[in-house]
Structures are given as C-alpha cells and as structure tokens.
Amino acid sequence: MRKADGKQIPQRVVSRLAMYYRVLSQLEKGGVERISSRELGEMMGITPSQLRQDLSYFGEFGQQGYGYKVSYLHLEISRILGLEKQHSMILIGVGNLGRAIASYTNFRNRGFELVGAFDVREELIGKKVDDIDIQPTTELRAFLRQNKVDIGILTVPASQAQQVADILIEEGIKGIWNFAPLKLNVPESVIVEHVHISDSLYSLSFRLHEHFN
Amino acid sequence: MRKADGKQIPQRVVSRLAMYYRVLSQLEKGGVERISSRELGEMMGITPSQLRQDLSYFGEFGQQGYGYKVSYLHLEISRILGLEKQHSMILIGVGNLGRAIASYTNFRNRGFELVGAFDVREELIGKKVDDIDIQPTTELRAFLRQNKVDIGILTVPASQAQQVADILIEEGIKGIWNFAPLKLNVPESVIVEHVHISDSLYSLSFRLHEHFN
Numbered sequence: 001m002r003k004a005d006g007k008q009i010p011q012r013v014v015s016r017l018a019m020y021y022r023v024l025s026q027l028e029k030g031g032v033e034r035i036s037s038r039e040l041g042e043m044m045g046i047t048p049s050q051l052r053q054d055l056s057y058f059g060e061f062g063q064q065g066y067g068y069k070v071s072y073l074h075l076e077i078s079r080i081l082g083l084e085k086q087h088s089m090i091l092i093g094v095g096n097l098g099r100a101i102a103s104y105t106n107f108r109n110r111g112f113e114l115v116g117a118f119d120v121r122e123e124l125i126g127k128k129v130d131d132i133d134i135q136p137t138t139e140l141r142a143f144l145r146q147n148k149v150d151i152g153i154l155t156v157p158a159s160q161a162q163q164v165a166d167i168l169i170e171e172g173i174k175g176i177w178n179f180a181p182l183k184l185n186v187p188e189s190v191i192v193e194h195v196h197i198s199d200s201l202y203s204l205s206f207r208l209h210e211h212f213n
Numbered sequence: 214m215r216k217a218d219g220k221q222i223p224q225r226v227v228s229r230l231a232m233y234y235r236v237l238s239q240l241e242k243g244g245v246e247r248i249s250s251r252e253l254g255e256m257m258g259i260t261p262s263q264l265r266q267d268l269s270y271f272g273e274f275g276q277q278g279y280g281y282k283v284s285y286l287h288l289e290i291s292r293i294l295g296l297e298k299q300h301s302m303i304l305i306g307v308g309n310l311g312r313a314i315a316s317y318t319n320f321r322n323r324g325f326e327l328v329g330a331f332d333v334r335e336e337l338i339g340k341k342v343d344d345i346d347i348q349p350t351t352e353l354r355a356f357l358r359q360n361k362v363d364i365g366i367l368t369v370p371a372s373q374a375q376q377v378a379d380i381l382i383e384e385g386i387k388g389i390w391n392f393a394p395l396k397l398n399v400p401e402s403v404i405v406e407h408v409h410i411s412d413s414l415y416s417l418s419f420r421l422h423e424h425f426n
Contacts, residue, residue, distance in 0.1 A: 011258065014419050018412035026396065045224065081415045082422035097313035106394070106411065112418075151417065175421050177414060181319070183239065193417035195410065198319065199231035201390060202294045204364065204406035205325075206227050208388050209295035 013054050019044055020054075021081055024074040036067035083110050088149050089177075090116035092137065092164050093156035094129050097179055101153055102130040112151070116143055120160070137164070144171035151175040158182040226267050232257055233267075234294055237287040249280035296323050301362050302390075303329035305350065305377050306369035307342050310392055314366055315343040325364070329356050333373070350377070357384035364388040371395040 023043055027035060037048040044051075055061050058080050062068045078084060089107075091098050094117055102114055117129045118137045127134050135143065143149075144167070152168040154161055154176055161180035168176060175191045178184055186192055236256055240248060250261040257264075268274050271293050275281045291297060302320075304311050307330055315327055330342045331350045340347050348356065356362075357380070365381040367374055367389055374393035381389060381403075388404045391397055399405055 009419075009423065011416075014416050015412065017419060018415035019409070021415060022409060022412065080419065082418040083415065085418075085422070087418065087421075095313070096309045096316065100308065100310035100313055101410070103309065104410070107414065112414065150421065175417050177417055191417060191420045193413045193420075195413050196232070196235060197314070197317070197408065199228065199235065200406045200408050201320065201325065202231035202234060202296065203224075203227050204388050204390055204404060205295040205298075205300065206222075206230060206293065207404045207406070208300075208363065209298070210222065 009057055013057060016044075016046070016054055017077060017081060020051075021074070021077045021083070024070055024077060027070045028074050032070050034067050034069050037062060040068065085111060087112045087151055088115045088147070089113065089151040089153055090118065090140075090143070090149050091129065091132075091153045091155065092118045092140065092168075093154065093160075093180075094119040094121075094124055094134050095155060098153070098155035099129055101155060101179070102132070115147060115149065118143075140164070141167055141171055144168070144173070149173060151177055154178045154180050154184075156180055222270055226270060229257075229259070229267055230290060230294060233264075234287070234290045234296070237283060237290060240283045241287050245283050247280050247282050250275060253281065298324060300325045300364055301328045301360070302326065302364040302366055303331065303353075303356070303362050304342065304345075304366045304368065305331045305353065305381075306367065306373075306393075307332040307334075307337055307347050308368060311366070311368035312342055314368060314392070315345070328360060328362065331356075333369075353377070354380055354384055357381070357386070362386060364390055367391045367393050367397075369393055 023040070037051050041048040041051045052062070058076070061073050061076055089112055091102050091114060102117065108114070114130055114132050117132045117134045118140050119125070119134055120137045122136075124134045125136050152173050152175070154164060156164055158180045161178065161182045162184060165176060165178075165184045165186060169186055169190055173190065175193070176184065176186065178192055178194045181198070183194075184192055236253070250264050254261040254264045265275070271289070274286050274289055302325055304315050304327060311330075315330065321327070327343055327345050330345045330347045331353050332338070332347055333350045335349075337347045338349050365386050365388070367377060369377055371393045374391065374395045375397060378389060378391075378397045378399060382399055386403065388406070389397065389399065391405055391407045394411070396407070397405055
C-alpha cells in the first residue's frame with residue numbers, strides 16, 4: 001500500500017491508522033453512525049487537519065458538512081491495514097507473556113490465526129496454549145518449511161531472541177512481532193514491530209511528576 | 214515538570230522521551246561515550262532538529278560540534294522522567310499478562326516496586342506473584358487506605374476494569390497503567406497510560422501488505 005505517487009507512508013501515520021481503527025471500532029460498537037473530523041480528532045488527541053491529512057494518503061473518506069460515516073471509514077481503514085486478509089502466526093516462547101498474547105481472542109476474530117507454538121522447556125512440550133500443541137523449538141525450522149507462516153511472535157527471553165529471529169529470517173518469515181527487550185538485527189525485507197511495554201510506564205512516571213511536583 | 218513558560222509538554226514529546234531513555238540506556242551499556250544529534254536521531258527515526266526541539270523543552274544538553282555525552286543525557290532524561298524516584302505499584306488481575314508484567318525485573322531496577330497483588334479468583338489467594346502474596350480484590354480498598362500506592366496496574370478483563378478503576382480513584386491513586394482493552398472514565402487528576410498491544414499488530418499487518426502486495 002503506497003501513495004499514488006509511490007511515496008511510502010510514514011511510520012507515524014501507520015501508527016495512527018491503528019488508533020483510528022480502534023476508536024472507530026468502539027464508535028461502531030456504540031452505535032454511532034457519523035462523526036465530524038473535529039469530534040473524531042478530539043477523541044484521539046489530534047487536530048482535525050492532521051486527521052484529514054493522514055487519511056488523504058489513502059483517498060477521500062469524508063464529505064464536507066457531513067463528516068465521516070463511521071461504518072464506512074471503519075471498513076476502509078480495516079482494508080488499508082490488511083485486516084480483511086488472513087494471517088498465520090506462530091508463537092515462540094510460551095511463558096506468561098506468550099500465553100497472554102495467544103489468548104487475546106480478538107486477534108483471531110480479526111484474521112490472525114495462531115498455527116504453531118514453540119518452547120525450549122521440556123515440561124511444556126505436548127501441552128497446549130490456546131488449543132495449539134506446544135512443540136520443541138528444535139522443530140521450528142522444519143515447521144516453517146512445511147507451513148505457510150506470515151508472522152512470528154517472539155516472546156522468548158532477550159538472550160534467545162536473536163537466535164530464534166535468525167531461524168525465522170532464514171526460513172523466509174515476513175514479519176516479526178517482537179516482545180523481547182532487544183533490538184533485533186534483521187534484513188530490510190523483514191518487517192519487525194517491537195512492543196516496548198516499558199515506554200508507557202516511563203510516560204506515566206513523567207506525567208505523575210508533571211502533575212504532582 | 215513544565216516548561217519555564219508554564220506550558221504543558223505535549224504527549225508526543227513525552228512518548229519520545231521514553232524512547233530516548235531506552236536508546237541511551239542501550240548506548241551506555243554498549244560503552245558509547247558521545248553521539249551527535251544526527252546519529253541519535255537516525256537510531257530513533259527522527260530528524261536531528263526534532264530531537265533538539267524536544268530536548269529544548271527541558272534545557273541545554275548538547276554542545277555545538279561535540280554532540281551529546283551519552284551518560285549525562287541518559288541521566289538527565291532519567292531525571293526528567295522521574296525515574297530516580299521510587300514508585301510503589303499494585304497489580305490487579307494476576308492472569309498471564311499480570312504475571313508477565315510483574316516479573317519484568319527491569320521495573321524494580323528502575324525504582325518501580327510492586328507492593329501488592331489482587332485477584333478475584335479464590336484459587337489464587339495466598340499464592341504469590343513475584344514474591345508478593347495475592348490477596349482477594351475485596352481487600353483492595355482497605356489496602357489502599359493503609360499503604361501508599363502511586364500506580365495501579367490494571368490487568369483484569371475489560372468487563373471488570375472500570376469497577377476496579379473506580380475503587381483506585383476513590384482511594385486517591387495518582388496513576389493507572391491500563392492493559393484492559395477499554396477506555397476508562399477517570400477524573401482529570403488521575404493519569405492513565407493505556408497499553409494498546411493490538412495497535413502494533415495492526416501496524417505490522419499494514420507494513421506486510423505495503424511490502425508484499
């Protein structure tokens with residue numbers, strides 16, 4: 001998905017698209033039929049012109065004097081994000097965080113299906129996570145050769161993350177969703193989305209002191 | 214922490230401060246002593262002028278022709294974020310995600326101490342998470358009255374999140390770190406930092422299709 005002129009969409013716009021999608025899901029669930037760019041912008045803490053500019057990368061979605069039709073904009077953003085497609089995912093590292101991610105049922109509802117789970121700990125092998133058998137990580141390479149996998153979810157300790165990522169990359173994975181607190185070395189062709197849980201705690205800390213000091 | 218002219222720091226600047234802190238931690242650990250604003254900006258995907266502008270909210274940290282001293286900037290940002298202070302936290306909801314968050318040892322190293330854990334499930338009461346006894350959620354209010362707690366970590370299901378948040382707010386909590394997929398109603402005096410794990414999966418989905426379609 002690129003602009004008509006071939007320019008890549010900036011990452012900050014992509015991040016906001018996910019937020020637009022989330023807020024529009026809530027509005028649709030709440031029965032809201034239409035909304036102005038001012039109201040929608042306010043809900044998300046951005047200006048109406050920022051909102052219009054972001055959406056203009058992808059087309060025309062609103063009407064002067066009417067605003068946006070919530071269900072239409074929601075569907076269009078879902079298409080832009082690729083959420084109408086099916087994605088197969090595997091989980092590597094079935095600790096607490098891995099289990100928590102796997103059981104987020106919303107992902108399955110949005111076309112993200114868990115097809116495999118791997119761990120190095122022998123006591124977990126043969127057990128299940130979210131109805132998927134846990135296999136030994138030594139089977140990871142063979143599994144990737146026999147199955148189409150789009151996304152690898154990395155919930156292993158930082159010390160193992162690069163080693164596991166290398167196997168994923170060598171076997172042609174397209175995307176890595178990385179929860180390990182470590183910057184991965186990957187070729188440009190592989191998309192990595194890194195979840196930095198601590199960033200939000202530090203933001204919270206900042207805002208606590210901004211308010212209370 | 215406000216600018217000299219009393220203006221509040223924009224949220225996007227706060228979010229980037231956490232990223233600066235994280236990247237500077239890595240640089241310092243890697244033994245890097247100084248870095249230019251160009252190099253530091255590149256590592257974080259922002260322009261040098263954006264970086265300088267963000268830091269200018271808080272003071273002067275670099276020197277023309279020298280760049281930034283990594284250990285000094287790291288320490289200053291840590292102070293700006295309030296990370297040199299101690300924060301007491303409680304965890305409400307000891308499921309997989311709650312356990313994963315509680316065992317992030319890095320938080321303790323940075324002054325965030327878990328002092329209580331609560332769950333409604335009887336079978337968990339009296340067990341431990343990260344060395345803390347799990348108490349019934351019915352004890353939450355009494356605990357807050359007897360102990361100084363800065364931050365409540367909300368890892369309960371969405372259906373219980375507002376109800377638990379209301380108790381935290383009534384008992385004077387300052388900050389809520391919310392992992393429940395639900396927008397909380399809170400008074401302006403309470404700081405909420407919401408972790409939207411799915412946003413990063415949607416960004417990953419977008420970038421997969423941007424590349425491969």
